[in-house]
Amino acid sequence: MRRSQKFEKPQNRKGTLIQLGGYLMRYKWQLFVAIALTIGSNLLALVGPLLSGYAIDAIELGMGKVNFNQVFYYAFWMAVFYLASAGLTYVLEVLMIRISRQVTYAMRKDVFNKLLDLPVGYFDVHQTGDVISRITYDIDTVNSSISSDLIQVSSTLITVLGSFFMMFAISPPLVLIFAVTVPASILVSRYLVKKTRPLFRRRSRKLGELNGFVEEMVSGQKTLKMYDQEENTISNFNIRNKAAVDAYYHAEYYGSMIYPTINLINNATLAGISVFGALLYLAGSMSIGQISSFVLYSRKFSGPINEMANIMNDLQSSLAAAERVFALLNELSEAKDTERMANLENVNGDIGLENVQFSYDANQVIIKDLSLQVEAGKLIAIVGPTGAGKTTIINLLMRFYDVGAGNIYVDGNEVKEVTRESLRKSFAMVLQDTWIFHGSIYENLAYGKENATMEEVVQAAKAARIHTFIEHLPDGYETILSDEGTNISKGQKQLLTIARAMLLDAKMLILDEATSNVDTRTEKKIQEAMRYLMKDKTCFVIAHRLSTIQNADLILVVEQGNVVEQGTHEELMAKGGSYWQMYQSQFE
Numbered sequence: 334m335r336r337s338q339k340f341e342k343p344q345n346r347k348g349t350l351i352q353l354g355g356y357l358m359r360y361k362w363q364l365f366v367a368i369a370l371t372i373g374s375n376l377l378a379l380v381g382p383l384l385s386g387y388a389i390d391a392i393e394l395g396m397g398k399v400n401f402n403q404v405f406y407y408a409f410w411m412a413v414f415y416l417a418s419a420g421l422t423y424v425l426e427v428l429m430i431r432i433s434r435q436v437t438y439a440m441r442k443d444v445f446n447k448l449l450d451l452p453v454g455y456f457d458v459h460q461t462g463d464v465i466s467r468i469t470y471d472i473d474t475v476n477s478s479i480s481s482d483l484i485q486v487s488s489t490l491i492t493v494l495g496s497f498f499m500m501f502a503i504s505p506p507l508v509l510i511f512a513v514t515v516p517a518s519i520l521v522s523r524y525l526v527k528k529t530r531p532l533f534r535r536r537s538r539k540l541g542e543l544n545g546f547v548e549e550m551v552s553g554q555k556t557l558k559m560y561d562q563e564e565n566t567i568s569n570f571n572i573r574n575k576a577a578v579d580a581y582y583h584a585e586y587y588g589s590m591i592y593p594t595i596n597l598i599n600n601a602t603l604a605g606i607s608v609f610g611a612l613l614y615l616a617g618s619m620s621i622g623q624i625s626s627f628v629l630y631s632r633k634f635s636g637p638i639n640e641m642a643n644i645m646n647d648l649q650s651s652l653a654a655a656e657r658v659f660a661l662l663n664e665l666s667e668a669k670d671t672e673r674m675a676n677l678e679n680v681n682g683d684i685g686l687e688n689v690q691f692s693y694d695a696n697q698v699i700i701k702d703l704s705l706q707v708e709a710g711k712l713i714a715i716v717g718p719t720g721a722g723k724t725t726i727i728n729l730l731m732r733f734y735d736v737g738a739g740n741i742y743v744d745g746n747e748v749k750e751v752t753r754e755s756l757r758k759s760f761a762m763v764l765q766d767t768w769i770f771h772g773s774i775y776e777n778l779a780y781g782k783e784n785a786t787m788e789e790v791v792q793a794a795k796a797a798r799i800h801t802f803i804e805h806l807p808d809g810y811e812t813i814l815s816d817e818g819t820n821i822s823k824g825q826k827q828l829l830t831i832a833r834a835m836l837l838d839a840k841m842l843i844l845d846e847a848t849s850n851v852d853t854r855t856e857k858k859i860q861e862a863m864r865y866l867m868k869d870k871t872c873f874v875i876a877h878r879l880s881t882i883q884n885a886d887l888i889l890v891v892e893q894g895n896v897v898e899q900g901t902h903e904e905l906m907a908k909g910g911s912y913w914q915m916y917q918s919q920f921e
Contacts, residue, residue, distance in 0.1 A: 346530075349652060352659045353475070356436045367428050368487065374421035375491040377414045379499060382633065384411045386503075386626030425484060433479035437472055443662060444468045450666040453733040454693075460545030467661055470544075471537060471654035478651030482644050496634035503627050504619055507609055511634070514602040518595050525591045526649065532584040533649040537657055539580040543573045588649065599635035606631050668735075670752040677755040680840040681744050682709035682871035684730070689739035691729060699725050701895055703739070707887070709840075710869045714882035716915065717891035723875045726891070727843050730873070731757055743841075761834040765846035767826040774803055775810040777829060781837050789836060797832035799825065842872040879916050888912065 357364060388407040445468065456464075501508050550557065550566055557566050606628060613619040619627075684707040691700040699722045707713055715723045728734050729741060732753055741748045748756055761781070769777055778793060779785035790810065794800040802825060806812040814821065821829075834842060876882045883902040890898035890905070890912045898910050905912035 346652065346656070349656050349659050352662070353655055356440060357432070357479070359439065360432050360435055363428060363432050367425055367432065367484075370421050370425040370428065371484065371487045372491055374418045374425060375488055376495060377418035377421070379492070379495040379630075379633070380414045381411050382626045382629035383499060384408075384414070385629060386620075386622035388622070389625050390620050390622030429479070429481075429484050433476050436479055437476040440475070440658065441468055441472050444472070444658060447662050447664070447666070451664055452667045453728070455664060457693075460542075460548065462543075462545030462548030463541040464661070465548065466541040466544040467657050470540065471657050474537075474654035475651050475658065478647055482647050482651065485644055486648075492633055496630045500627055500630045500634065503623050503630070504610075504613065506618075507606060507613065507627060510602055510605045510609065514598050514605075518598050521594050521598070522591060525587070525594070529584060529588045529591075530649050530652070532580070532587060534653040534656065536577075536580040536584045536650065537653040539573075539577040541657065543577045546570065546573050584650070602635055603628070603631060667753070670754070674750055674752045675746065677743060677746065677751050677759050680759045682840045682869075683707065683742075683744050684841070684871060685742040685745075686726075687740045687742070689729065689741060690737045691725060691734065692737055693734075700729070700736075701893070703896060705889065705896055705899065707871060709871055711886040712872045712874065712884070714874045714876055714885035714888045715891060716876060716879065716882070716888060716912070722891055722893070724845060727762075727845055727873065727875065730843070731760060731762070759839055760841045760843055761837040761839040762843040763827075763830050763834045763845070767823070767830045769814055769821075769826050769829065771813070771815060773808075773811050773813055774806075774829065777814060778810075778833050778836060780833055785836060790832075793832040793836040796835050797828050799828040799832055802828075840870050842870060844872070844874045844876075846875055846877065879912075879919055890915075 384407045388404045388411075448464065448468075497508070497511075546569070550570070557563065610619060610624045610627060614621065614624055686703050686705050689700055689703040690698065692698040703722075703726070715726060717723055725734075729736055730748075732748055735749065743751070743756065743759065770780075775787065775790055778790045782789070787810065791800060794803055794810075803810055803812070874882060874885065882888060885902065887899060888902060888905055889896050890910075892911060898905055898908065898912050900908070906916065
């Protein structure tokens with residue numbers, strides 16, 4: 334059952350920058366060193382144009398009238414300063430790569446930990462591919478920005494301020510040219526950035542949607558081939574692919590306007606400096622060397638502004654990616670257990686539901702007013718039409734969702750008053766959707782029981798009627814299963830998950846269509862083995878095949894969120910009600 338409410342947060346650029354800054358401040362001492370290196374390397378580079386001017390002024394008018402001693406002296410120190418600046422820049426680059434690596438590691442770790450803390454409902458409304466896109470592509474985009482763009486931004490600030498100071502020291506009147514061009518650059522940049530920011534946000538979102546679609550189609554290859562949907566799938570992919578590349582194109586196209594526009598303004602600035610500098614030289618207010626130094630400083634002043642405009646695209650892309658990452662990190666986690674909550678211990682298995690109501694959204698109530706008592710050690714079967722609320726009952730028992738009203742009790746303890754860990758460890762659960770991870774068969778079977786011995790694993794496998802199959806594999810229980818167990822059949826995967834559940838020392842078992850992928854004969858053998866292994870334990874079985882639940886101690890017939898009938902198979906057949914009609918529809 335999917336919920337309709339959205340988890341999207343409103344866009345918050347300021348909040349995103351604050352959170353990103355929080356990650357950077359985890360490595361504040363390395364950042365302080367990086368700032369010092371940035372200041373040092375840029376200040377050393379700023380000395381070069383001044384020395385160049387001095388060297389030019391050592392050249393007098395007329396052939397051979399050059400003071401080579403002064404020229405070589407200033408050229409030597411220019412080389413020293415530039416080499417020192419290059420060395421500091423190299424160290425800075427290495428340090429920033431190290432910082433970005435640490436930030437990426439921490440961010441990806443936090444996102445993965447957050448995924449484990451999120452309620453089940455989050456994954457009901459978010460595509461797996463989109464979630465994966467956030468933890469891979471979006472974080473990589475942020476990482477790239479940290480390792481390169483931050484250096485450029487900080488270098489730009491220092492270079493611009495330093496160059497402006499040097500130009501003002503050389504010729505205050507000539508600096509007045511920037512009183513016109515700098516405001517023009519700022520206004521144009523702000524306007525274009527404001528226009529492009531939503532485009533980069535849309536680009537990240539469309540790429541996430543494309544990844545989500547691809548993930549769904551790859552996992553459903555057999556189904557789409559069975560229904561001959563290749564052409565339709567390609568058509569749908571082309572639509573999403575075009576939307577993604579169009580979003581990328583529009584973001585890059587309009588973002589690319591920033592650099593040439595700012596560059597045009599800076600070239601106009603250089604033309605103005607050339608004209609007015611020549612007039613000041615003729616007036617005797619400036620020397621040739623000073624004009625040369627001023628021009629070099631003007632290029633250092635305008636060059637970083639050009640670079641700043643050029644990296645705005647990357648910054649906008651990184652900001653959009655960071656927004657998506659932090660939107661996930663800012664989701665409400667599953668409520669934490671409080672200290673006053675007790676641990677379920679020595680569980681007996683008595684379960685009670687008292688006037689339970691629940692809805693995934695306000696428009697559709699799933700469970701209306703459900704009350705029932707289940708004695709420990711009973712096998713309870715839950716049947717009913719699709720959408721009646723069968724699986725929802727299981728989700729409420731496990732506290733994947735909390736009830737909207739009413740109470741659920743385990744051994745007289747209200748489930749909201751006990752820790753989730755102790756509650757969920759009291760259940761063993763087998764779902765219709767099997768989950769097998771990359772690892773050995775032994776690791777998959779022992780997944781839920783720490784330090785499980787091989788003897789215990791083998792016993793569970795025998796009970797689930799999968800031991801013989803495992804023994805015939807080349808490496809037996811050490812056979813490596815591929816991701817999602819694609820190298821074994823679906824029925825075999827289901828038997829493995831059943832064996833995994835049998836291995837747990839849990840007082841309650843939940844089977845949600847757990848034998849839907851095995852044949853009837855094997856299913857009956859499994860049920861016989863489970864009845865033996867689950868002796869004195871409470872077992873909930875959701876089933877559509879009524880032939881598999883005739884020996885249940887209690888059958889609950891659920892319709893529209895209410896238990897309309899309950900009793901044994903014989904009692905319900907004698908009533909001639911909903912259960913009788915369901916049974917007749919299957920066997921008539």
